[in-house]
Amino acid sequence: MKFLETVMGIPMSIDVRDDVDARPAAERAFRVLREADRRFSTYRPDSEVSRANASRESPAPFSDDFREVVAIGETAARDSGGAFRIRRPDGSWDLDGVVKGWAAARAARELHAAGLRAFCLNAGGDVVVSGSPGDGRPWSVGVRSPYEPTAMLAVLQVTDAAVATSGAYERGAHIVDGRDGSSAAGLLSATVVADDLTTADVLATTVFAIGPDGVDHALRSGARGVLAVDASGRILAAGDLAFARPAATS
Amino acid sequence: MNSRSWRGTVLFTVILVVMGATVGLKLYGVGDQVTAASTSVHSTASGTGTTSSGSESESSDATSGSSSTPSTPAPSASSSSGSSSAATTTVTGSAVQTRYGTVQVEVTFSGTTITAVKTLQSPDRDGRDIEINDQALPILQQEVLASQSANIDTVSGATYTSEGYIQSVQSAIDQR
Numbered sequence: 001m002k003f004l005e006t007v008m009g010i011p012m013s014i015d016v017r018d019d020v021d022a023r024p025a026a027e028r029a030f031r032v033l034r035e036a037d038r039r040f041s042t043y044r045p046d047s048e049v050s051r052a053n054a055s056r057e058s059p060a061p062f063s064d065d066f067r068e069v070v071a072i073g074e075t076a077a078r079d080s081g082g083a084f085r086i087r088r089p090d091g092s093w094d095l096d097g098v099v100k101g102w103a104a105a106r107a108a109r110e111l112h113a114a115g116l117r118a119f120c121l122n123a124g125g126d127v128v129v130s131g132s133p134g135d136g137r138p139w140s141v142g143v144r145s146p147y148e149p150t151a152m153l154a155v156l157q158v159t160d161a162a163v164a165t166s167g168a169y170e171r172g173a174h175i176v177d178g179r180d181g182s183s184a185a186g187l188l189s190a191t192v193v194a195d196d197l198t199t200a201d202v203l204a205t206t207v208f209a210i211g212p213d214g215v216d217h218a219l220r221s222g223a224r225g226v227l228a229v230d231a232s233g234r235i236l237a238a239g240d241l242a243f244a245r246p247a248a249t250s
Numbered sequence: 251m252n253s254r255s256w257r258g259t260v261l262f263t264v265i266l267v268v269m270g271a272t273v274g275l276k277l278y279g280v281g282d283q284v285t286a287a288s289t290s291v292h293s294t295a296s297g298t299g300t301t302s303s304g305s306e307s308e309s310s311d312a313t314s315g316s317s318s319t320p321s322t323p324a325p326s327a328s329s330s331s332g333s334s335s336a337a338t339t340t341v342t343g344s345a346v347q348t349r350y351g352t353v354q355v356e357v358t359f360s361g362t363t364i365t366a367v368k369t370l371q372s373p374d375r376d377g378r379d380i381e382i383n384d385q386a387l388p389i390l391q392q393e394v395l396a397s398q399s400a401n402i403d404t405v406s407g408a409t410y411t412s413e414g415y416i417q418s419v420q421s422a423i424d425q426r
Contacts, residue, residue: 013404015403015404120403120404122404122405122406125405125406125407126406127404127405127406129403129404133403139403139404140400140401140402140403140404141402141403141404141405141406142402142404142405142406142407143405143406143407144405144406144407151398152397152398152402152405153394153398153407154394154395154397154398155397155398155400155401155402156397163406164406165406165407167407189407191406191407227394235394237394243394243396243397243400244397244400244401244402245396245397245400246396246397246398246399246400
């Protein structure tokens with residue numbers, strides 16, 4: 001069963017291969033994503049992050065979720081020497097680098113808690129896969145080419161893992177190297193495979209912000225594997241990556 | 251990437267080169283040379299195959315090689331004269347754990363022909379250069395390129411995407 005909904009302005013899909021009625025579980029997972037959007041969207045003036053930014057002089061007590069996201073971001077910022085960051089230069093919160101992966105990881109846990117074992121959750125390109133799509137084979141996760149949106153750079157075989165990609169495409173250089181505020185320019189895209197999506201998403205952003213040197217950092221920080229393309233088109237691959245076999249040909 | 255896949259793919263990768271080359275050239279923006287490229291692919295593929303089977307060493311320990319001339323790898327004997335301007339690609343291999351330590355190489359391809367191999371990381375435990383098995387070198391490149399034509403279940407990489415994306419990649423996949 002497949003479910004598709006736009007949350008946070010991006011398409012999010014849940015593909016369940018367990019032979020059960022997955023609608024209640026999918027609805028719970030989407031609810032988690034919608035709640036995260038309500039709490040963390042900077043486009044909503046009444047969101048917690050907007051209110052926190054509006055009253056920085058006298059901050060109200062933060063919710064548990066807010067503190068959890070900030071803690072993840074602060075750890076990533078510290079571990080990356082400041083390349084990853086959750087505050088803008090003016091001191092306001094910029095939690096987008098954490099929220100999507102964190103929320104999608106939590107949504108995936110809802111699916112798992114509901115008893116689902118074979119599913120794929122795709123939150124606008126951040127992917128969590130569990131079990132097998134069928135026949136016991138792993139999930140085949142295409143990594144978009146930084147050169148052409150509809151082409152694949154590679155197809156990875158993964159299961160019980162998360163895959164996140166950061167790139168300069170679609171909206172230009174949206175990731176900033178927090179160390180000097182410049183646009184990250186060392187890589188065209190960075191993909192990280194990790195046990196959970198919170199880790200994969202944060203590390204993909206970090207690798208992209210740091211550049212090629214970030215690959216080793218990611219491996220030391222919980223990435224299973226890293227696949228990146230540098231500015232000159234070189235493919236950097238490190239760690240444990242399984243590439244899918246091409247479709248059978250005549 | 252474990253040692254199993256390094257061993258098992260040697261013969262198979264010869265076939266993958268042919269497929270990967272075409273896709274790879276498209277990827278790097280020289281798709282208009284497909285005809286010339288695929289002409290040279292066949293000779294390259296057979297050249298690679300010969301080398302692979304010639305350099306035996308069943309083990310993937312990557313330490314058994316002897317002639318350490320990183321800049322002139324063997325398989326480039328093919329006659330790639332037909333392709334005047336094949337794309338030059340440099341690929342960094344996975345850091346592979348061997349019992350002697352970590353091995354990582356960087357391979358430069360002209361089209362599908364290996365033109366240079368540089369050792370980025372080697373155990374170097376005994377102060378001697380570690381030569382990487384010829385058969386192990388192209389595997390990353392081939393696996394990456396070959397996988398481009400694999401069937402996919404989902405796509406990673408649409409961070410900060412647009413509404414239009416619903417109608418394109420992801421919906422296409424979701425509706426299959």
